[in-house]
Amino acid sequence: MAFPGRPRALAEHAFSPHDAVLRAAARHLGRRRFFTVTAAAAALAFSTNLPARGAAAARELDAARLDKDPFTLGVASGDPLPDSVLLWTRLAPEPFAEDGGLGQQRLTVEWELSASEFFAVSVRKGTALAYPEYSHSVHVDVKGLDPGTEYYYRFRAGSFISPVGRTRTAPAAGTDPSSLRLAAVACQAYQDGYYTVHRHLAEEDVDVVFHLGDYLYEYAVNAAGGERGYTGTTLPDVFNRETMTLADYRLRYALYKSDADLQAAHAAHPFVVTWDDHETENNYAGAVPENDVPQDQFLARRAAAYRAYWEHQPLRSAQLPQGPDAQLYRRLHWGTLAQFDILDTRQYRSDQAYDDRPHAPGAESDDPARTITGAAQEQWLLDGWKSSGALWNVMPQQVTFSQRKFGLTADATMSMDAWDGYRASRDRVMAGAKAAGVENWLVLTGDVHVAYAFDIKENFDDPDSKTVGTELTCTSVASGKDGAEKPDNWDTYMRANPHMKFYNGKRGMAVVEIGRDSARLDFKTVAAISTPGAALTTAASFVTEAGAPGLKPA
Template identity: 45%
Template sequence: MPLSRRQLLRVGVAGSAAVLVGMSAVSSARLPSPRWRGDDPFGLGVASGDPTPDGVVLWTRLAPDPLAPGGRGGMGWDPVTVEYEVARDESFRQVVTRGTAVATRELAHSVHPEIRGLEPARWYFYRFRAGSAISPVGRTRTAPAPGQPTTRMRFAFASCQSWSSGFYTAYEHMSDEDLDLVVHLGDYIYERGWRRGREGVSMGVDRGEAVDLPGYRLRYAQYKADQPLRDAHAAFPWIVTMDDHEVDNNWAADSPGLGIDIYRIPMLFRRRRASAFQAMYEHQPLRIGQLPSGPDMRLHRRYRFGDLAEITMLDTRQYRDPQACGGDVTAHCAERLDTDRTILGAQQRDWLLDGFTDSPARWQILGNQVAMSQTDNDPGPDLVVSSDSWDGYVADRNTVLGAAADRGVPNLVVITGDRHQNTAADLRRDYADPESPVVASEFAGTSITSAGDGTDMNDTGRRLLAANPDMKFFNAQRGYVRVDLDHQLWRNDFRVVPYIRRPGAPIHTRAGFVVQDQVPGVTEAWRPATATDTAASSDTIPGPRAGPR
């Protein structure tokens, strides 16, 4: 049974609630470390995230046997002191801060120390120690100071990484990119039973659907034990949110999704949601502000990067109304037009709109889970849309895009996951009006693995392009999106691999698009002559392994 925030903060470990949740310990006392007996307690790797100008949050979880039954990672019941160091150099000759946190069984022996006092816009290295065991070295970067002139920013965004669907080859390539950070838009795990998609690989854990805390912990352990994912976490700071599969397929607020029938009982679903949220916190580089309180978890938040960009992470699951018309892809669903239907909830929506007014950044970036652009699935006269996306919450979409236009947001770009497709689209203020102006741009990124090997073009893509004139591009291969941003231009590269069911796939840029400063809408920059043109890509970027720039 997951603990509520109140229960967590009532429990005392070394006299400090901060210790319990794995933050920096206020006590100098050292708790005895177990004898690891040759097993690596850092088998799930290290990570950093939520960068600010003066710091980041670090993460690791002690788990010498990550897939041990019961989800405890092979750990006992006792708390363990975990030391951390942050340095300017990879050899740790120039340590700038060090401290301790306490890993406890209440949070699966994970720690989340929040580091402060660092210099803005700078690379740092970090590592952990527990007893005689030393973790791998991670690399992280602070954000530029508010208002600081920032000439350039590079980041990647990704989503949808069903472990059993294929290999994380895309993450191998992402780790070699020259990036400042990674944004993950959800479906980091899949709650459903395993599906075989990796050639010759055993599932390794129970194949059933995750519904309780041990089950979700095992899901995260299975995913994070994969080396390419660990490497990508260690290479850059991440900003993460969730979509539906972190809990239950197509869930909405207190309404369960499409999973096991017994958990469609509201009380049991809330218990399931609390378990899923706690496991997410235990396995991600999240701050104390994201610590769940039972079935509630605040994931909408903002990050500013000098005078160049502001990333606003949305939560389109926790506060939404249930999907209209049963959640199907359907025509003639009048319910989706109801003016009181919301995908954000009133409080998050007001917070988002206030941010449009207050931000001095050149680029406003919305980290979003489900497609915001209207997506008609029928090239004929009927409008056939999915009510799980923003098409099912038209009033909220009109409010957000209308406010961006009315409040003079110079450059609004929405980055989206969920679809397992690469798309580029213009966003209109009101899709009911064919003459409504384009006010923003949306780039949806494909999956890392979900839905298998994929293909460049298919019948779905041809149908969507025929039905949606605002959609400028479609591709259904696997991969991620790389963004290169300056004050004049947003450069968007769709990075794809030809297969994921076996390892070793190469990567190339399938197509590039740009958004010009104060010119809403997407423009195609280039694409290769054929989808398989991977010859010695001129867009290959040297990786960050040689050290920070």
């Protein structure tokens, strides 16, 4: 259905990045911070190609002159609040060109929100500017909406109309919703196979999707698309290199978001996203790169990666990076049923102990000064639990929280990149949950390319100690290729970690239905992603009761 005439711009709903960025950058880099950041990173924080004003502003392209569909990367929505939701798109008529095919011209984009997928009546509509400085991405924070309501949205540029997206707002604060159904996904290396999981996710009946990191991988993608093995089609050479620059990261997001199955998942549900390492570089730790390169070079790379991430995700202006820094941790609510504390365990962490090699816990990994969250985020988390009035406290984050021994001996090694490498940090968080009286604690985790279900134990070395929460890892969408239902180390892991109640190595997702009496966890997998079209099956189901933590088969 065609849009009506050009709608009046609604300034309170259409986010213009330029207005806030300069003020925020000046506040963010005070004198003390300025001298602790490298010159290159500081320069990025103040002058990362901000949208210009006046005579210096980019020339505006008449949208009527567009002769190619600019909505090649789909639409998305995210971070639902009771009265607002964030809508996203990026205009790129030539998605595999560095400038997306729009050069350095800005473009006016119309947007529309309706209660009907047929757009019989508009609930909200307006215009937003797509700036070349932000890769012609559009972030519209639509406010004044009804809580707990499903909406449909679309964009228009010239004669081209985007795909229709479906989204929803969160329930009103203080209300008592009876249930919430969410999906958790992570780790989608494009070159490892097809996004069959995302196609199934688009068809799932869920209220919201949590993407727990590794949305992007920095590694080169060859002309055949890796395991996808294109026939008769080749990818351009721009993808056959590791991402290092802002242009590299933008192009890689264009490749990922060109996938029809990923677009379908975003169009079907609002997403809540957080990053892990590969959106920037494998296993980086704060300002410490994986390899021995100068820190200023790495922070310049991190600034580029963070910038491109924001440009391509349904995130509000509060998450807009300033140079190599961005506050991605944030809090959402679902009435009184659930509080979501979305963590960033990558940007603020101490360097991994023991050179990031699997190692038994020791003085280095157990140093109380070490942190995986940073002091400010840790305090924010604990304070949020103290003031929480939610029945369930859900902690979406990146790396395995529960203890995970790799062998059967007393000195078995563990991952120094996960919370096992930051045991003092984990102890403080667990003590904070206990002090706050958190009874129904659910941790959502990505990263490991397998599905786990854990009882979180007060003392992981004592199977009879109190169970204080539940953790699930959602396996991967594509990373790790087809995988195996029982990996080679299955028996060892299950025996070494009695609090591990499930382990599966296939590709898939986790679906969690949270109610007032219990939460149900369904681990859903596909047989293969090396070819498209595999069916989705439920590999295992568990329940954990409110007020009585501990996983039981459903």
